Amino acid sequence: MSTLPLETAAHPEQLRRVVIEPLSRVEGHGKVTLLLDEDGHVEQARLHIVEFRAFEKFIQGRPYWEVPVMVQRLCGICPVSHHLAACKALDQVVGATTVTPTADKIRRLMHYGQILQSHALHFFHLSSPDLLFGFGSDVARRNIVGVAAAYPDVARQGVLLRKYGQEVIRHTAGKRIHGTGSVPGGVNKSLTAAERDELQKDIYQMIAWSRDAVRLVRQLFEQDLATYRGFGTFAARTLSLVRADGAMDLYHGGLRAKHADGGTIFDHVDYGHYWEQISEEVKAWSYMKFPYLRALGHEDGWYRVGPLTRVTRCDFIPTPLADRERREFMAFDDGRAALSTLGFHWARMIEMLHAAESIKDLLHDGDLLGTDLMAGGKRQARGVGVIEAPRGTLIHHYRVDENDQVVRANLIVSTTHNNHAMNIAIREVARQYLDGRTLTEGLLNHIEVAVRAFDPCLSCATHAVGKMPLSVELLDADGAVADSMVRG
Amino acid sequence: MNERPSFLLDGDEVPFEPGQTVMQAALAAGRYIPHLCYHPEFTPHGSCKLCTARINGRLMAACTTPAETATEVESETEELNDLRRTLVQMLFAEGNHFCPSCEKSGNCVLQALGYDLGVMTAGFRHFFPDRPVDASHPEILLDFNRCILCELCVRAAREVDGKHVFSLAGRGLGKHLIVNAESGRLADTDVKVTDKAVEVCPVGVILRKRVGFATPIGARRYDKSPISAQALADAPRPLERNHD
Numbered sequence: 001m002s003t004l005p006l007e008t009a010a011h012p013e014q015l016r017r018v019v020i021e022p023l024s025r026v027e028g029h030g031k032v033t034l035l036l037d038e039d040g041h042v043e044q045a046r047l048h049i050v051e052f053r054a055f056e057k058f059i060q061g062r063p064y065w066e067v068p069v070m071v072q073r074l075c076g077i078c079p080v081s082h083h084l085a086a087c088k089a090l091d092q093v094v095g096a097t098t099v100t101p102t103a104d105k106i107r108r109l110m111h112y113g114q115i116l117q118s119h120a121l122h123f124f125h126l127s128s129p130d131l132l133f134g135f136g137s138d139v140a141r142r143n144i145v146g147v148a149a150a151y152p153d154v155a156r157q158g159v160l161l162r163k164y165g166q167e168v169i170r171h172t173a174g175k176r177i178h179g180t181g182s183v184p185g186g187v188n189k190s191l192t193a194a195e196r197d198e199l200q201k202d203i204y205q206m207i208a209w210s211r212d213a214v215r216l217v218r219q220l221f222e223q224d225l226a227t228y229r230g231f232g233t234f235a236a237r238t239l240s241l242v243r244a245d246g247a248m249d250l251y252h253g254g255l256r257a258k259h260a261d262g263g264t265i266f267d268h269v270d271y272g273h274y275w276e277q278i279s280e281e282v283k284a285w286s287y288m289k290f291p292y293l294r295a296l297g298h299e300d301g302w303y304r305v306g307p308l309t310r311v312t313r314c315d316f317i318p319t320p321l322a323d324r325e326r327r328e329f330m331a332f333d334d335g336r337a338a339l340s341t342l343g344f345h346w347a348r349m350i351e352m353l354h355a356a357e358s359i360k361d362l363l364h365d366g367d368l369l370g371t372d373l374m375a376g377g378k379r380q381a382r383g384v385g386v387i388e389a390p391r392g393t394l395i396h397h398y399r400v401d402e403n404d405q406v407v408r409a410n411l412i413v414s415t416t417h418n419n420h421a422m423n424i425a426i427r428e429v430a431r432q433y434l435d436g437r438t439l440t441e442g443l444l445n446h447i448e449v450a451v452r453a454f455d456p457c458l459s460c461a462t463h464a465v466g467k468m469p470l471s472v473e474l475l476d477a478d479g480a481v482a483d484s485m486v487r488g
Numbered sequence: 489m490n491e492r493p494s495f496l497l498d499g500d501e502v503p504f505e506p507g508q509t510v511m512q513a514a515l516a517a518g519r520y521i522p523h524l525c526y527h528p529e530f531t532p533h534g535s536c537k538l539c540t541a542r543i544n545g546r547l548m549a550a551c552t553t554p555a556e557t558a559t560e561v562e563s564e565t566e567e568l569n570d571l572r573r574t575l576v577q578m579l580f581a582e583g584n585h586f587c588p589s590c591e592k593s594g595n596c597v598l599q600a601l602g603y604d605l606g607v608m609t610a611g612f613r614h615f616f617p618d619r620p621v622d623a624s625h626p627e628i629l630l631d632f633n634r635c636i637l638c639e640l641c642v643r644a645a646r647e648v649d650g651k652h653v654f655s656l657a658g659r660g661l662g663k664h665l666i667v668n669a670e671s672g673r674l675a676d677t678d679v680k681v682t683d684k685a686v687e688v689c690p691v692g693v694i695l696r697k698r699v700g701f702a703t704p705i706g707a708r709r710y711d712k713s714p715i716s717a718q719a720l721a722d723a724p725r726p727l728e729r730n731h732d
């Protein structure tokens with residue numbers, strides 16, 4: 001088992017244990033445990049996430065064509081990513097090595113709709129309360145209701161951006177959640193002219209608001225540069241998909257892994273053999289696996305995925321407004337914002353802008369109304385589909401037998417890729433902010449702010465935005481509750 | 489013209505031809521009685537009890553009760569629809585009917601009845617059966633976890649295809665669908681994908697392979713109009729034909 005500073009304390013039995021559970025304003029269920037010595041020095045910090053591996057068993061024996069719809073049950077917040085990743089994998093099984101232009105563009109449109117709605121939800125609902133009011137600010141106000149009262153325009157735009165993304169999903173997938181639009185080999189519908197016109201109406205407004213959101217994050221950095229620059233920041237290797245010319249492509253591409261200094265580990269690797277590059281380590285203290293790059297081994301091979309990685313590691317963004325914002329972000333504060341953990345938010349908003357611009361381009365592409373929806377070819381026993389989901393690289397891998405039944409499934413979701421990186425981030429924050437101090441709700445929220453920056457999706461269940469109570473317990477060395485605090 | 493025989497359905501006169509059941513006469517007259525195991529092309533079976541009506545004061549299955557004069561039938565009452573809702577809930581609870589990821593969704597009779605009758609809650613704890621699917625046949629898939637034991641496939645095979653492919657075995661809670669092959673596998677029966685038995689399953693048990701979600705949401709059968717309207721539109725109308 002690899003051990004990093006603060007991952008495992010030398011003498012845990014003598015330490016005081018603090019548990020942050022459940023984490024609020026993150027998707028699903030997770031907890032953070034801290035071990036403190038008598039003087040309040042942090043000796044150990046761990047993020048625990050219960051991963052939903054049961055699904056991979058559950059899908060065994062099911063007919064493959066059911067999978068892209070079934071997998072959406074994994075996640076109530078970005079089901080479309082699973083829908084599309086599964087389809088991309090099963091395209092190979094049905095021999096559709098290339099899908100038709102209409103199918104490709106309808107799927108991309110669906111995906112950008114998903115990126116837009118998910119990023120809007122995350123930034124406006126889940127994270128803006130911390131960023132606008134302060135990490136340790138009054139907890140009663142630190143939620144979306146507080147934001148709506150103090151910044152009504154920001155809150156309204158957040159809601160409408162999300163809604164627009166959901167409308168894109170509805171028109172392409174048939175429903176806002178649990179749609180069926182993408183099928184192995186293609187799509188089951190294209191857009192009607194009326195649907196396209198309806199979406200065209202508001203897209204310029206969405207682009208403008210997305211740009212405002214990028215600017216808003218920039219202002220937040222400018223207002224408190226010292227905090228934003230250093231908060232939970234650490235150097236990380238990265239993994240993402242990029243297009244053959246190095247451009248950002250959230251729907252399809254080759255795998256690119258970089259060292260923390262930007263040096264290449266590998267580039268444009270065909271994801272069809274991802275297991276030659278990536279392996280997963282099991283640690284006794286966590287149910288979730290820790291993926292790592294084989295070339296570097298499990299000690300050093302951990303990496304970070306997601307918006308911050310994608311924006312900083314692509315060579316350019318193929319839409320003009322988002323690319324201009326990317327260049328400003330990369331140059332800001334001599335490049336330090338692009339390395340910071342809170343830079344996630346900035347990158348996320350740049351991606352939202354890119355998604356809005358991409359939707360606009362697609363809505364002006366005649367292929368969206370095409371009627372050539374399906375492709376096929378020689379059956380294959382195996383299929384791998386990789387997509388850049390809102391939270392990061394998402395891998396779906398299936399084996400299908402000659403009776404059309406799934407015999408094996410392996411899924412690596414973005415939150416799993418980021419498992420190690422999130423653990424590093426909370427240790428940084430624990431060291432920077434909590435060490436040696438009396439713990440308060442506001443201080444503990446700093447830990448959650450770091451987790452939230454990654455926008456982890458900790459579950460497949462429905463979410464309760466801002467409603468999860470946070471309970472913190474101080475346990476003495478015998479495990480008895482010495483003190484506790486509950487946030488409603 | 490002779491006075492045609494008739495009975496009263498919810499207070500209105502419904503004419504019938506000798507030999508018709510209450511269900512057949514009602515549908516022919518444009519009056520809907522909810523039903524599930526009844527199908528106009530096959531011998532009535534009377535097992536699901538969804539068509540239960542109060543006939544001269546007694547609860548009886550409208551699909552198997554012959555129409556007779558001087559009969560009073562109550563069907564559209566809150567009491568009977570409550571009973572029907574409970575029956576639908578029980579069928580949902582017994583099998584795996586997770587509509588959002590079932591390919592039959594939108595074309596499923598059970599789901600359509602649930603919507604039409606206004607079934608809003610699960611009502612019962614689900615059984616979550618875990619029976620392996622039979623994917624042995626190259627063209628047809630069987631997902632036994634959704635069978636509602638209506639025997640439509642049994643009747644269609646026997647009466648139309650002239651085969652014995654499906655049957656129900658066991659009793660009570662243990663009752664289940666089997667296929668007529670020593671191996672127990674569909675591939676070893678004489679079923680063909682073009683058989684009537686393959687198209688008639690009201691839920692997602694007997695499925696053509698590799699169709700899946702080919703029909704988009706909005707274009708599926710019950711997306712267009714509720715099952716009650718479609719049952720009336722599809723009902724044979726012997727009366728009209730006689731007057732042509």
Ligand code: SF4
Nearest residue numbers: 635636638639641689
């Ligand atoms: S398989 Fe379908 S048609 Fe046959 S008994 Fe079961 S539900 Fe009815």
Ligand code: FES
Nearest residue numbers: 526534536537551
């Ligand atoms: S429809 Fe009459 S008992 Fe089923």
